[in-house]
Amino acid sequence: MTNHQKSALLAAAVAAALLFAAGCSGNKGAPGPPPGESGSSSTTEIRLEDEDPGGTPKAGGRLSFLVRLDATELDPHKMSETTAFVINEQVYESLLQSYRGELQPAIAEEWEVSDDGMELSFNLREDAFFHSGRPVTAEDVKYSLERILNPDTHAPRAGSFQSIESVTAVDQHEVRIALKQPDAALLTMLSTGASSIVDREVAEAGGLNGTVDGGSGPFKLGERVMGQKITLDAHDKYWEEGVPYLDGIDISFNPDDNARASAVRSGTVDFLWRAAPEFADSLMQDEDLKWYGGSGSLSLHLQLNAGKKPFDDVRVRQAVFHALDRQELLDVANAGRGTVLNGGYLPKGRWGALREPVYGEPDLEKAKALLAEAGYPDGFDTTLMVISTSAFQVRQAEVEQQQLAKIGIKVTIESLEATVATERAKSADFDMFQSGFGLTYDPDERFTASYLSDGGLNYGHWADEEYEALIVEARGELDRDKREQLYEDAEQILAERGPSAFTFVDANYDVVQNYVMGYAGDPTPTFRFYKYLWLDK
Template identity: 25%
Template sequence: MKKLIKFSALSLLLLVAVAACSSNDEASSSGSGETSDSSAPSDKSGVTIGVESNFTSMDPHDTNDNQSYSAQSAMLEGLLGFDEDLNIVPVLAKDYSVNEDSTEFTFQLKEGITFHDDSPFNAEAVKANLDRLTDPDAQLRRSSLFELVKSTEVVDEYTVKVILEKPFGAMANNFAHPAAAMISPKSIENSEDIGQEPVGTGPFEFEEWQSGDHVTLVKNEDYREKGLPKTEQITFKVVPESGSRVAMLQTKEVDYVTSVSPSQVEDLDDKDGITIQNEPGLLVRYISMNTMKEPFDNPKVRQAMNYAIDKEAYAKVVYNGYATTLKSSIAPDTQHYSEQENTYSYDPEKAKELLSEAGYPDGFETTIWGGTSSIKQKMMEFYKQQLSQVGITLNVVPMEGGTLNDNIWGVENPEDAELELYNGGWSPSTADADWGMRPLFSENSFPPQAYNTAYYANEQVNELLQKGLQTADDEERAQYYAEAQEIIWKDAPWVFLAVPDMIYGSRDYVQGVDMLPSGVLDLKNAEIVSP
């Protein structure tokens, strides 16, 4: 493991304050009363992965969470992808070229590939997918990744040219995003089935999805790469409680868990055939504040919220030190990151002063929405305890994934949004500042179009994000994104919290399950091996 951080007295006190909502999350591995050996089970049941929340969709063009992308990426592939170091690599494309001003991307496609329904993969299939992604009437959540695409042209059966309206040097990153996965054209014709029964070209095929319980994928016997896949099936088991996921890992009910509670790391690592790993990621944690609603339309209130929450204590209490405090609106490993000078250090007196200046000397009452997993409820109880110290009464409302999505992204008009605060997290799977910022801070990204749950609107930020989007000059892009980060930080549409490590665990007999920095799993080489 990379780091073990001991609790300070303050952290221990805060941990007690939030323990009531997270007793299962805090249980040690010995609490299950079970022991286990490291012998490998039969591969007949394949690899079972414990995940913390329900899946939202099997349609990559209309998905907004990395967990769903983990399942989709085993079934569907894109023209390009990322390796474990976030280098862009060809997948369904054999090669690609870009013209001098980054307005034309020409892809040479691999030949002889078929979709799971035996439809051919060719230039026409690519065009069908990109036409769908760029169709404004489709109202797909990931369409903003491809808003600069002017047209997609079939050059010949295995050559396709994508023409952009304006230069964009990072467009290859967007093609490598899991949202650019290729779906069978037959599925596109019957689009109502895509979200439930995806058809791709990947090493695994869709078998079953029982919402709230599991998703099962089975081996693609005709996969083009010799020797792959190496396991008969992949099963994702939905287990919201961290303590339950860990107990299932110990008893081999699951073979891999995508999210381990930081408090359980020391008790689990290298014990009973279990290995825990942690890696820095691209995910940022924040509380978005609806800037169209009082009192969050006042920047002094938003700044006060930032001073009122102890980010260092948050990293220790919620993540046991497996996190760093957020010092910009994107994570340090995101391209064109710019660290901010004023870090909103914990200062409750400053928070009270700002609240008084904003006309709220006695504080106010507000509500936060968030997920139902142990760690997310723990976060929100932490916020409640912290904000109470400056007179802010926080009502915590956990919601299941589908309900949360409906309540946030089911609202067509910003004025109708009931959202006040949102316990959010964002990982830009392109690893580029554009996708780390534009979907969250552009005025064109209000729900349901994208993910600006703060309903934040700043003309200068809009202009800078568009300039960054429309140039192929990397130095210019760095300048635009640095300026935008500075403005966003001062405007504070978020409470900027932390960059958590990715912490995941597996049985020693599992190999080939790779967690990418984006938080998406690469399962192509997954297998069960004998010790």
Template identity: 30%
Template structure:
């Protein structure tokens, strides 16, 4: 059963949902014919694909630019995009991409292999300091064989390459636009081959995109190869009730940022369509700094995993729409190891108490446990959003019942990432998107990723060896075996605590047809090529 704290939160958010159905919206915009208005709660700091890791950037970049390959709605299948076909050498070191010959940038200039090479070299350049260039693999050389053939040569095999080249960071951009705009590329303008072209950006308010008149090469996952909407306007509406009212009254067309408490009431409105992407991969977890006092005790990490009721947290934060995670990774991800579900500690507060007492953590007079003079208390950092306060307060209450004190400090998005790059906290709560098990573990658990994003400071030779073996595998069997062993090792070490797999829910109004949630790297509509308006 949820704790009293969680019950209070549920009651409060339920009252907010009732209020939203009667409140007059503060959002007041006249809908224009041919314009799709999409609402979201946050903005990005820029829209240069190599400079931002934000989901808020990726969802726009996917509309402004294309990648060599795409990912289907099943989040399992790589499909063509700018590359109509590709070949991989037997040793896994060379990928040869055959490009489409009908692709144009928004400027009307034809895209060639040299543009692909320029985009990748810009991404990988030391001068760019791109935080995502590790995703490109250990690159030896990328070169244009002719105008429509690119050779991508690696120093070592990289089993995850095609999936990584489908992410927005690997977008092909217009060299002329980059040279013209310089540091303002992705801030004051953008040149790409995507279905939409840059019109304007008003930070923290809206991004305006216009249909690319040249675009005919959409990926085969869509029925239409061309965009059906003349203009997209992405507006930032942080307040949940305002967003809910705007969609209800038809002042906006679409969102996948709707607060979970509102979804059930919106399903009952006949003019709205509510869809969920069942294959969405975006998980919440708590990570432990394994080299800090208290967190460096495996028994403490195991007890925390035993003491926290994940099902209650998922219910309270996502109103039954999210799925509590009882394994390190989402069971739907490529190369998920089912054995980790058996190894992950079940919710059992009595077992948590026994684990602590066997490890020498004795209950103090104030109700907090002590071992060798060290109190069982720790500091957790995270981003302040709708769900994190709910989940962390629930976790805090669960831990108090076993004699562990957790202090919570949550920061807004502008301050949080700086704080999370420090060593001043003991644990942290985050969420992240991914498409394969190898990607997830490579991102967070390799020692080369310390101090961020490996904020756990997990430095383990066996983990590195297994992840590298999976990354360099040239056959499925070897890759699955290695990354499965890595998953099991990390679960047994309780390096972090999985909480919930977030839902991807797309709400669209009566003007909208053909919408379908996708969700790669959190981008709900991806290319959006089948979306049309009835007016």
């Protein structure tokens, strides 16, 4: 893609994003960022890039990048943590890539869908190379997709690829995917980090969660010290001419919100990823810094373990749903920055979201009546697990503790280190878990992985036949309007009897030094635009 083409595409994407930010449906072809609703937020402005692009990009330099927590799993087919997605979208590429809802070429230069929707064909570019130096071939694509589908991989998003019947390497640069039935979500899934094409030789030799990666993306894994740092170095055989502009990205980790804010304010780091909400105002007003964001990408919820008493009873779950004051949760946990969720997982304005609220102000009398009907007239004792280094989620858990006490549910907060909490969640060893799920390009990715009975991220062990039938039907429905209605029906079920008390979508902000150029955010979200960042100094 030429620079001119990229500029034209960016201009069109910005226009579409602005329409979405204004609450309009500017692109019926793809889900867009949520509108600028913010509860009691002090700002509703959304900024995705600089008004002045800053002239011709300069090559060279390393970007120091600060994030809250390290990722424990960097295998792109197994990852579930947001940090892993941020890192892996620099290291790995998929057949396609998505930018603000539009599918673009990546490892595949061209693709075609058969008239009956039962076959997908991809022509691979000949100038794509893995970081090992080996060219990317059709056999690697076949290996990668079959690895995702292999139950032994335990890929959390494998359910979204179940329509694949077979993958054939026609020759070195052509891949053919035969489907069991048409799948409206599959092309989008093939653009996500979860469908990364991996170097089969690296994957089979030592796996993909060590100090050597199996990617072909613009950056390659340089050094990895768990919990301390990850360095990414520019891939000198990357297929897109002239990028990445940076020589590398040096990623460090610090769970202390104040320390992270101080680091970017003092110039110690170039890029602060997701500033803590309570520091957003002061950082946004600093003349030496620039900020981007305002549109959230994380849907927060209180996860209830539907596989354990008392949360196996839908009436108990509904009592929790009615007892929560979602506006208070947003105000205390996230400084009022974000959008209250009065229904399901998706915020209002996203494609597939509920149009009318399910919950409003807390209804404590209804909640108490539901508990009494379920056999808990005096409430019960329970435990709420939360990641100790996530300050805003700890605050949210504390408010939930106070709110649930009003209906007799006595909550003990259990603060755990991230890796321990994650393992406990995966093994369903919890009563309640303060958590969140990132928004996705296509609803199927989240609805399948997190809420189908065999979903790899269905930590609450919830199963609902009606919900499952809707999601499966939606995946195979090619009429977009009908598909959207199916997702709205599924969201209604999630909101009324699912395993999650949905609370709010955050409004997050990246803060960078003034000399960091080329930021062009995508709140759907994706982080693959980092290859276009450059330093004007």
